[in-house]
Amino acid sequence: HSRWQAQMAFSKTVYSFQLKEDTMPTVVGKLEAKMEFPTPITYSVQEDDGENMFLLNPISGEFLLSRNLDFETQRFYILTVEGQQGDLQASSARVYFNVLDVNDNPPVFSRSNYFASLLEDTRVRTCFLSLNVSDKDDENGQVELMVASGDELGMFFIHSAGILCLNKELDRESQASFNLTVTVNDCALPVTSQLTSTAHIVVIVEDINDNAPLFLSAKHVSIPEDSALHSVIMTVHAEDKDAGSNAEILYFLSNTSRGTFSIDDRSGETFLEEILDREKMDTLNITVIATDMGSPQMTSTMTFMVHVEDVNDNEPVFSQSNYSLLIKEDVRRGTILIHVKAWDQDIGLNGLVRYMLTPVGPFVVDRVRGVLYIMDKLDREKNSNYTLILTAVDQGDVPRSATTVVSITVLDVNDVTPLFSPETLIIHVKENEINPSELTYQVSALDQDLGINSQLHYFIHKDKSDGLFSVTPDGAFKILHSLDREKESFYVVIITAADSLPPLTGTLTIHVLVDDVNDNPPEFSEDLYNTIVSEDSPIGTVFAMISAFDADEG
Known part of the structure; x- marks a missing residue:
């Protein structure tokens, strides 16, 4: 190895x-390493700030991504790796992993629900609510805001600085609150990759006293004229579209009601304070003032018309308390005698009057018109006076009535024939009265x-019998001459009684019977009688009939 002293x-x-x-x-x-010798190289990680985010294959030198990356959490990773080849001295290198942002975070509002209030007289274009939108993405962090719903009238707009602003004048009475949905979206391209978030905003419109009270009560009310004192005749009701104290209403009466009514300033109940009389005044006016409690106060005035309904508190009244009529007894049936009128206030x-007549008799009254008729024939000699009670009755639920007296006097007409009673009279008169004129009889019909x-x-x-009898105009019946029964023993005298023009007459039949007195001697039927009698007639033989006659009787 020393020979190579190589690395x-x-x-x-x-x-x-x-990435x-x-x-x-x-x-x-x-x-990748320079391969000067065929000996395999072994790779290893010496330093790692990614907590094994990247796994190094010791043989191939390949890095394997072990879990998901998040640009917003960690944007780059630094590893120190070492390569060892046989006995050669190890060599190291730095490995940088740069995480590239993708649009994987929607923009977000600082709150999901906002609340704001505005006076309804807020000036247009006033901005009043900051929405505080953020986007964790880097290159995709530019955002656009808009009112998505709840603002169909376009009352609001969002300023480019992300502040909600007033776009039109408010009227709380038209709409007292707005429930807005606002959206924010980033500006990533293509548009289909853009992400969106929403928030809800409640905007309350606060009242100002910009509405006067409005009367809702009917302008006309009807009450019976016998309504009790202090009774409620109506309840006045007004409404104020404002809110709170701006909508609280007090009621007052103007001085035009003249003390006839009073009103409860809170409830609007209106009371009767004076007795009504429809016959004196059938319509009254009440002027009511409604004032709200706002500042400044606003008032409205309305005049209500009170119609006083009639109750049956008046009797019919005749123009006269009594009537006196004079009618002839021969008045024709169906004749109008009088037209009587009764008035009801x-x-x-x-106030509808109908007429009735008592007692039942020859008269009848027209129930509707009050016209009195004669319906049956009158007879003064049977009934010369009538006293009628004429009643006028109204047609109320509880009828009221009045009466008047109609006194009728039946005037006489010459319709009765004089009547003798008895109609036949028998008078006995002795014949040969010395002073027959003293024989007077009074006849009377x-x-x-x-x-x-x-x-x-x-x-x-x-x-x-003309000349034998007479009668004076006043009914004294006289025998004018002495009578001779032997000449006429029976007389029939007809006396007539006559009244005024045209006269009606009655007759009396007088039978005058002449009574006999012995004023005639007997008389033989012959002055000289001649007869023959046989000498041998036996005793008792009737040989003659001698007769005498006496004109008297009895």
């Missing part, structure tokens, strides 16, 4: 190998009419 030599004193970090375990390099069915219609005068129908 084996590597072909290079420094070896350098470049992509995604290289799979395989032979990645080989040592209520409305609807409560009854006429049930009134006044001039009942004033009668009497007269005798002319007949064969």
Whole structure:
């Protein structure tokens, strides 16, 4: 060995190998030595900072990659290797393994979820959230950021410095929060090799007092006029699209309500403070002011119309408390006697009046119009006065009514015939009265009419007894001459009673019977009678008939 005093030599004193970090375990390099002698060379690793990442084949001098590389963990490895050939002095060399970066790490956000809040009046182009993106790769570490979803209106953009910025004006009332998904991708080529990461950002839009309260209540409300004092007639409701104290609402009444109503400033319940009377005022206005609690405060005003609904609290009222009528008894059926009207201050069915008449009689009332008719024939002589109760009734659920008195006086017409009772009179008169004119009889007929219609005068129908009897206009029946029964023993006298014009008449039949007195001597039928009697006539034989006649009777 001393003879050679030689040393084996590597072909290079420094070896350098470049490996992509995604290289799979395989032979990645080989040592080469100058072979001056055929003796085999043995290779060994003297220094290794890779913890056997690279295994050296002692015979072939090949390096075998034992496990996966990671550029981001360790970018190069330095090994010191030695070669020994027989008894020659060993030789060493440096071996460098340079790990080349490949795009195997996606860019990452510093956080997977971000939270930010903005006042809704934040100015456009204000940048407010740094996203802090990093990429462990080297050459592939340039990144691009974009809002991937949750921003359909384009409200945001990402500044090149990686800061989220406002692109359009905010309106919390339209959208109070945004759930954004942002993506970052590296700029590796080809594009298909680019890696991407995502993060979620919640942007809360903080309220400012930029909305006045908005009334949602109906502008019209109806309440019965008998609503109880302090009862709730309606609940006013307004909403404020703002949030928090900006949306808290207080309610007030303007002075236009004149104390008729009050309101709870928190709940909006509106109370009745005065008795209502629809007949005096059927519509009331309430002006309500809604004020929020923001700073500065914002207010809204609305006027509500309160319609007072009718209740049946009024009776019908007749124009007169009583009516007096004068009608003739011969008035025709169907004749209108009077049109009576009752008014009811209520409305609807409560103010709809219908009429009723009592008692039942010859009169009838039109239920709707209040017209009083005569329906049956009148007879003053049977009933000269009527007192009717006319009732007006409204049509409310609990009807209310009023009455008036209709007094009817039936006026007389000359419709009743004078009537003698009895209609036949028998008078006995002795014949040959010395002063027959003193024989006076009062005849009288009854006429049930009134006044001039009942004033009668009497007269005798002319007949064969004309001149023997008379009657005065007031009904004094007289015998004017003495009577002779033997001449006429029976007289029939017709006396008529007549009333006013045109006259109605009644008759009395008087039978005058002349009573006999002995005022006639008997008279023989012959002044001289001649007869023949046989001398041998037996005693008792009738031989003549002698007769006498007396004009008297009895």
